[in-house]
Amino acid sequence: MKAEASGREVWVWVEHYQGKPAPVSLALLGKARVLSQELGAKVAAVLVAGDSEISTPLIAHGADKVYMAAKPVSLFDTEACATAIAEFAQKYTPEIVLWGATSLGRETASRAAAKLGTGLTAHCIDLHIANVQGQKVLVAVVGGWGGNAVLKIVCPEKRPQMATVRPGIFALHPPQKRDGEVIYEEIDIPQSRLDIIEVAEHPTAGSNLEQADVVVAGGWGLSSMGGFAKAEELAGVLGGVAAGTRPALDASWIPAERMIGQSGRTVAPRLLITLGVSGAAQFAAAVTGSKLIVAVDSNPKAPIFEMADIGIVGDLREVLPLLIEKLKDLKKKD
Amino acid sequence: MPCDVLVCVKQVPHPDHLAKVVLGPARGTINREGIPAVINPLDRNALEEALRIRDRLGGRVTTITLGPPQARKALEEALAMGADDAVHLCCPAFAGADTLATARALAYGVRKLSSDLILCGNATVDSGTGQVAGQLAEFLNLPCVTDVDEISFEDGHDLRVRRAWERGYVRIRVKLPAVIAVTDKVNQPRLPTLMGIMAATRKEILTWTDTNTSADPLCVGLKGSPTRVLEIGEFHAKRQGEVLQGPPEEVVAKAVERLWALEAL
16 A cells, blocks of 8 residues: 655644644644754644645644545544554655654554554654664653653564654644645544544643643642632743642642643643742653743752752742732833 | 453653763663662553552452563562562563564463453653553554553443543543553552552462563564664763853843844843
């Protein structure tokens, strides 16, 4: 089932909901463009059950081609999705397939990797192309052991080389005016063994922590202030989003989808302000892409100060109200 | 109707000691010396769920692990919690496996046991890929749902689960047999009791190798792993930052000034 001269391709699996592609899929198309240039390859988006209009943002964010399975398939039926992408991959033989490390993306990618008998690297924090033993391969960089180690992983022989990337790792670039080709395929998808009974959304669903320009992250140190209110206030002043660490989640200050850390969300905002966060490795690994990090904590020896651009040592009860006042004044002058 | 449940467990470094896991003297190795090993926390949630299903419906709870000889301790712990049987997939051919080769080896073991339901923890604390459940399901040609935080039975045949995802949750009816991966919200795992520990000493742990399981040695372990670790290093989050100390008014003023100068506000 080899395709005729399809050339080399870097693929992105597109997760979409209610007609809109997930931001992580669009961000990955941008990254795929960078990788494809080094390989002299084309970029393709792959999806099931999309309307034809969905190809417009995919092409605008970097896809040269859009492969679509014509059959309607539920995104929650990861077995069907994996079947579709495996069939596409066997026909068009991509070099690389990238997936958003979302709940469904991870499940679909795992099944697809097993179908294709190829390597899959999880939760990459960076991707690049390198020359290894005379061939250009994908180097997938991952954090390991609670964020204490960094591993570079390759898949030297099997194709496609596959990797999942958490939302928030790669920036979402603005769409561009580009041309692309849409290819519909009839794919034989097995009868689903799952029966979807109910799809329920959080009240906060869609408010995107990963896309936030400014993130305020609160940690256990906020307990001295009796809770999380001031973190929310600071985020409000800066037009940002308040989030927290594992202890903040344990204290029920934040919902689970607002927890930053290796087992939670990854962020890379323009400005990250941490309040009473000590800076454990699990947290560090999830914020390392932030452009500017400001840390406030009372313990001058906290590891957070080593990873911050600006550190403020002080009692949050004193520092935080002053900081909020000062920023409010500045914003008024704007 | 009784339900035989198989629980996949992995032995991992104790989560509280992860920060002490350091790089070994040889390049590309990890030094785990002096770090206590335990059952992966989410695998204990999977085991707890299996024990509760057995208590409600009857059937047997079997645990399976893939790992070096010392991983037997994880199975002893599982037996002490109340599992009926334990299988240790252990031989040199299984060593050095990535997630794909791990799932393949587990699939060889699982095929020898007839189970109605296979439960896994959603991810491990050490590598945390969360990939093995999906890969295992694919090799066994079974349906799979991960990120599951509620499990119940419908008329004894179908399973009804609630899976979390970024936007909320989804309720799904799943045909058995199936592979289900659970989160820590599914239950609160019990601790082994003294009685349980005593009873565990009388239970047998089966050790299976590539020959026992008719595993293709080229498909498991290092040989069956498509991925390779090219390099391993320490994670550096360090920045050449400035730490401000002094009277609160002064340090806050200074910090805001810097942010303003950096056009960050």
